Amino acid sequence: MSGAQETAAGLLREHGRTYAQEAGITLRDRPAPLYRLLVLAVLCATRIRADIAVAAARELFRAGMRTPRAMADAEWQARVDALGRAHYVRYDESTATALGRGAELLLERWRGDLRRLREEAGRDTAAEHRLLQEFPRIGPVGADIFCREAQGVWPELRPYFDRRARDAAASLGLPRDADDLAALVPEPDLPAFAAALVRAGHA
Template sequence: MSDRTTARNLLEQGGTTYAAQAGIKLENKPAPLYRLLVLSVLLSTRIKADIAVAAARELAEFGTPEKMRNATWQQRVDALGRAHYVRYDESTATALGEGAQLLLDEYGGDLRKLRDDDVRAMQRRLREVPRMGPVGVHIFCREAQAVWPELRPYLDKKALQGAEKVGLPTDPRRLAELVADDDLARLAAALVRVELEKDLREKVSA
C-alpha cells in the first residue's frame, strides 16, 4: 500500500477533528476559535476525550469570552455536570471564567490577536490560559492549522507516533506532502487516533 493510499484511508476512517466532534465549524473568526480554545482546555485534563467533547457542546451557549465571563460559576458547573465532566467540574468552571477574563484583557476577546508567525511564541501565549496544559496547546495548534496556515504542518509527537505505527514517514513535511493543505488538521487528528485506538490502526493498515 502506498503512503498516499494509507493517508487517504486515515482521512476516511479517522479524520474527524475534535472540533468537528464538538459541533464547532472552525473558521478564522473569534467565536469558533474561542470554542476550540475551550475544548482544548477541557481536553488538557486526564479525562476521556468523549466526555471533554460533550462538555464543550454543553458550554456552546457560552461561546464567546464575554458570555463565558458573564455566566455564573454555577451555570458553568452545571453545563460541565450535564456532560459528566465531574472530577474537575468546579475547578474547571473557575478556570474558564478566569481564562475568559484574560482573553478580554489581553486580546479584546479575539484570539486572532494571539497569532504569531513564531509558533513557539504562540504556544507560550496559549499556556498563559488557565488550565491549558501542553496537551491542550498541541490540540489547539493541530486543529487551528486548518485556518491558520502559519502553523502548518503541525504534527506533534503523538501524531508522529501514530504515523510510525501505520508505516508512514515520521518527518512532518514528508507527511504533509501526502494530503492537501486543507486536510492537514484532519490527518493530524487521524494519526493521533491511530496512536490511541488499536482497532483503527488495524483498519487503516488492512
Template sequence: MGKTDKAVLDVLLDRYGRTFAKEAGIKLADQPKPLYQLLVLALLLSARISAEVAVAAAKELFKAGYSTPRAMREASWQDRVDALGRGHYRRYDERTSTMLSKAAELLLDRWKGDLRRLRDEAGGDARRITELLMEFPGIGPTGADIFLREVQAVWPQVAPHLDKRVLDGAEKLGLPRQERPLARLAHSNDELARLSAALVRVSRSKKTVDEVMAAAH
C-alpha cells in the same frame, strides 16, 4: 507518495479524519467566536479524561450559550459546573469552571476577546503562539498542541503542526515520522488538521491501527 502510503492515508481520512472541533460542532474559521470555542475545547481535552467526554462537555457549554469569552465570564460558576456535568465532565468540573472563567477574563483583557490578536502579537510564530496560549489557565503544552493541531486548518502561519502524538500515530501505520515528509501527504491545511486528528486517534488504540492496516491492504 507510495501506493501503500496512499492506501493507508485514504482509509485513515475516510474513517477517522474528523477534527475534534467538528465533533464538538465548531464551524472553524478565522473568526473570534469559533477560535474561542476551539480554545475551550483544547482546555477540556487537556484533562486526563476521554476525548468523547471532553467533546460532549464542550457541546453542553456551547448549547448553554457560553460560546464567547464574554458569555463564559458572565455565566455563574455553578452554571458552568452544571453544563460540564451534563457532558459527564464530572471529576474536573469545579476546577475547570474556575479556569474557564479566568481564561475568558484574560482573553478579554489582553486580546479584546480575539485570538487573532494573540497570533498577531506572536508574529504568527508557532513557538511564540504556544508560549502565549500557555498563559491561559488550564492550557499547558498538551492543550497548546491540541489548539495548534486543529487551528492549522485556518491559520496557515502555524502549519504544519504535527506534535509527538501525531508522529507516534504515523509511525504505527508505517507513515513518515518526520513532520515535513508527513505534512506533504496532505493536500491542504484542512486535510492536514484532519490527518492530525486521525493519527491522534490511532496513537491511542492498537485496534484502530490494525483496522486501518487491514483495510488498506
C-alpha cells in the same frame, strides 16, 4: 499511490473528522469560533476521554457560553452544571474556574480576540504556542491541541503534527517527520489527518 498515501487515505476515511467538527465548531479565523476551539483545547487537555471533552464543549455552547464575554459572565455553577451533564465530573469544578479565568484573561489582554494573540506572536508558531500556555489549564498538550486544529485557518502553523500524532504515525509505519506526513494528503486535509492519527493512536 504509495503505500503510505494509501494508509493516510484510509485514516482519513475512517477517522477524518477534527475534534472541532465533533464539537459543532465551524472553524474560521473569527473571534467566536477561535474562542470555542480554545475552550475545547482546555477540556481536552486534562486526563479525560476525548469524547467526554467534546460532549462537555457542546454542553457549554448549548448553554450559551460561546464567547469569552458569555463565559466570563456565566455563573460558576452554570459552568459546573454544563460540564456535569456531559459527565465531565472529575475536573468539573476546577475546569469551571479555569474557563472563567481564561475568558477574563482573553478579554483583558487581547480584547476577546485570539487573532490579537496571533499578531502579538508575530504569526510565529513557537510564540503562539507559548502565549496559548498563559491560559489556565493550557499547558503544552493543550497548546498542541489548539495548534493542530487551528492549522486549517492559521497557515503559519502548517504542517502541525504534535508528538501524539507523530508517535501514532510511526506506529503505523508512516513517516514521523511533519513535512513528510504533510506530503501524504492534500493541504486542506491536514487538520483532519492530524486528528485521525491521534485517534488511531488511541485505538
